[in-house]
Amino acid sequence: MMQPPPAGPDAPLFIVLNAGSGRDNADEARQAIEAACTQAGRRFRIFLIDGPDRIKPLAREAVERARAAGGVVVVAGGDGTINAVAQATLGSGCAFGVLPQGTFNYFSRTHGIPRDTAEAMKNLLTEQPRPVQVGLVNDRVFLVNASLGLYAELLEERETYKSRYGRSRLIAFFAGLLTVMRGHQTWRLRMAWHGQERDIRTPTLFVGNNALQMQQVGIAEAEALENGQLAAIALKETGPLAMLGLLVRGAMGRLGQADQVLSFPFESMTVKAARTRGARRLKVATDGEIGWMDMPLLFRVSPEPLWLIRPEVAPELEAAKE
Known part of the structure; x- marks a missing residue:
């Protein structure tokens, strides 16, 4: 039986935030993140993606720091940004969090993570890591x-x-x-x-x-x-x-x-x-x-899952099955 990585109430958050969707959206997301972490007394660090060539190196740095500190890797962005950070996180032993910022947000919606950043932060700060299937094409x-x-x-x-x-x-x-x-x-x-x-x-x-x-x-x-x-x-x-x-x-x-x-x-x-x-x-x-x-x-x-912090039930997915 696979054991989830530690993601307790004291685990620091290492958040990769994509500013590409627009400065106003990124600023609002950052303010919501800072307010939620401050209120919960949670340590955090934000890595701001300010260009397409910065996604992979910042994702790797966030994972390295999370592994060293026993923290959680978090991504704020659309499905493409989530993919890049998930690629760096898979197999690292770190829990993974998502703050959806994209157009369709299929990944977050499937796993019951709210579109609103403040609501998504509540999920991140209170839920537990649960295994999520990962697909691979040529790794x-x-x-x-x-x-x-x-x-x-x-x-x-x-x-x-x-x-x-x-x-x-x-x-x-x-x-x-x-x-x-x-x-x-x-x-x-x-x-x-x-x-x-x-x-x-x-x-x-x-x-x-x-x-x-x-x-x-x-x-x-x-x-x-x-x-x-x-x-x-x-x-x-x-x-x-x-x-x-x-x-x-x-x-x-x-x-x-x-x-x-x-x-x-x-x-x-x-x-x-x-x-x-x-x-x-x-x-x-x-x-x-x-x-x-x-x-x-x-x-x-993938032979190993991504340990996503998410609720046990995803309302939109359950509704789609009916």
């Missing part, structure tokens, strides 16, 4: 999802639209709509899992590790994510209009009912190019962050 952490092909392209272009027009769910939806209608490349992939092997032509492969997101788009394998598995979703080769129909189905929570969708649960899966002279490197998105990876890709459940 790169993903807490929400990992993808290649069209979905990764959609995420990359969505950031361009957000930088021009602002960060909102409506902007994200219309950015995705424009990407889908423009057309897309088809990938020939060979997937191997549970002793099975299958070749597929697909515009995108999506691997989910977030039950709330899977339930919202209507994928039946959402339950598998709470039982030590990941969920693979591949779209069969189709045209722009059919792809638009799939986008609408996903928005209505009925994606899994479409004939063009292949989905299945797994614990470990290898993905490579179906042709010998296929791609050797390709773009992979992990929790919305794009990076190049070498083929073949190995998707798997």
Whole structure:
């Protein structure tokens, strides 16, 4: 039986705060953090991310200091920032805390952590570390999802639209709509899992590790994510209009009912190019962050969990199951 790391009422907090979502939001979050820690008599230190190249080094420093002091590593940011700090924290022996600051906040919502920073601080200061499943692709952490092909392209272009027009769910939806209608490349992939092997032509492969997101788009394998598995979703080769129909189905929570969708649960899966002279490197998105990876890709459940400080019950996830 795995034992949770210590995170008692005297454990100091080492908080990585992303200022990228806007100065006013960052200032408000910082004030809420300082007020809650002062009121609780909790020691803390804030590491302010003031540029994209500062996330990884500050995450590593926060983890090193937390390990030395028996403290808790905390991240205040969106899913991408949470991913980077989780990558540094996994396997460190430190408890992990989240103060959500993003647009969708799937990770925090799935685990019952409030969007409001003051409320999230109450959770952080009173709850206990509980194990949370982590997905890996070539040893790169993903807490929400990992993808290649069209979905990764959609995420990359969505950031361009957000930088021009602002960060909102409506902007994200219309950015995705424009990407889908423009057309897309088809990938020939060979997937191997549970002793099975299958070749597929697909515009995108999506691997989910977030039950709330899977339930919202209507994928039946959402339950598998709470039982030590990941969920693979591949779209069969189709045209722009059919792809638009799939986008609408996903928005209505009925994606899994479409004939063009292949989905299945797994614990470990290898993905490579179906042709010998296929791609050797390709773009992979992990929790919305794009990076190049070498083929073949190995998707798997991490052998050790992330010890997240969270409530025992997540109201939004429970409501989605009904």
